[in-house]
Amino acid sequence: MTELGLLLIAALAILPIVSLDTRASALPWYYGGDDGNTIYVAVGESIQDAIDAAGDGWTVELAPGEFPVVGPYGLSIYGKSITLLGATVYGYGEPASRIRFSYGANTEVANSERSIFRNLDLISSFGGYGAYGSYGSYGGPTLQLAGGAPLLENCVITNLDAGNSALTGAVFFTSGSSYGELTMIDTVIQVDELIGLRIVNNYGGALLDTCLIAGTGSGYGYGYGYGNGYAISAYGIPVTLLDTIVCGKNGPYGSQIEAVVIDLGGNCEALDCADCNPNPCPADLNQDDVVNGEDLSILLADWGCLGIECIGDINEDGLVNGADLTVILSTWGPCN
Structure with a gap:
């Protein structure tokens, strides 16, 4: 299975967890x-x-x-x-x-x-x-x-x-x-x-x-x-x-x-x-003040992109890959 496939499985597995509001x-x-x-x-x-x-x-x-x-x-x-x-x-x-x-x-x-x-x-x-x-x-x-x-x-x-x-x-x-x-x-x-x-x-x-x-x-x-x-x-x-x-x-x-x-x-x-915080929520790719499935979709559409113009390159290392997906999953939810 490809790296992208494994990461998608991991992402989908945690979505029901992070989407819950309260106990x-x-x-x-x-x-x-x-x-x-x-x-x-x-x-x-x-x-x-x-x-x-x-x-x-x-x-x-x-x-x-x-x-x-x-x-x-x-x-x-x-x-x-x-x-x-x-x-x-x-x-x-x-x-x-x-x-x-x-x-x-x-x-x-x-x-x-x-x-x-x-x-x-x-x-x-x-x-x-x-x-x-x-x-x-x-x-x-x-x-x-x-x-x-x-x-x-x-x-x-x-x-x-x-x-x-x-x-x-x-x-x-x-x-x-x-x-x-x-x-x-x-x-x-x-x-x-x-x-x-x-x-x-x-x-x-x-x-x-x-x-x-x-x-x-x-x-x-x-x-x-x-x-x-x-x-x-x-x-x-x-x-x-x-x-x-x-x-x-x-x-x-x-x-x-x-x-x-x-x-x-x-x-x-x-x-x-x-x-003090010019980009407080870098994983909010569509800038709607929440990191959710829409941002994940943008990232996946940009997967593998190389260069400084890649919108999905959240960590700005010149490549859209699993590292950027990790940022999205770790900051899932409303922007602070």
Whole structure:
């Protein structure tokens, strides 16, 4: 059998796998309940009740779907370390559990040694009541973290309207005089009219590994931060960046980063996000923002092509072959 025939068999064998969206609904955690140190929360059930019932070091695991949290109060983790764990889109790894905050609701964590947020899509759509309890004055952050060494991994945080957020930010981290470090891995912060990440009264700072902070711009505030649009505001505090993109500032003044930056390499800071990732999805041959069977068809039609003009030469080695097919199969699904 030819090389192309073998590769086609391999490709067809995995297509039913990568095309699945989420895990089967027969899993018991769709119905709530608990299992040892994990409390499962079904759509429609209370996340806060699960947090309150969990012990120190426990996991609260959310089913796929959307969980609305309406203000002025939101979610609170106090005095214990909790892992708030979402589901992922099967085959893609993207968060499949969304918590939608509205009317000033957010998540507040205090006196927690190590709170973990993993595989979560967190979206705030209205500032309203904020971190300082004054309706219409201060927009609250999506995550307010006080103390400890919190971890955010594989999360998407979207804050669409945080009002007077020059004082907060989508993620607000403070630890008093402690050296606790905020760690963010494979996490995206998308914001409008506020700071992306703000750190105050903290010596530990933050580590951002393979993160994206985009679309910052504060149009509010009394003096501090007015219109600055900081992606990261951590004056005098160390922030370590690795393979991280900071871009899309829409505020009229200032820079995008206000911090003591420790650059570990692979980072990009630019006003236009396209300048940091000019070809974010090379296997998307027809440029419809998804790698699927249409792109595979284009590749196969171009199989064996030699030269720099070959559309199917994804890895740009001058030949359309199995190496290009591997790129398509390994990036199958929506472009990030």
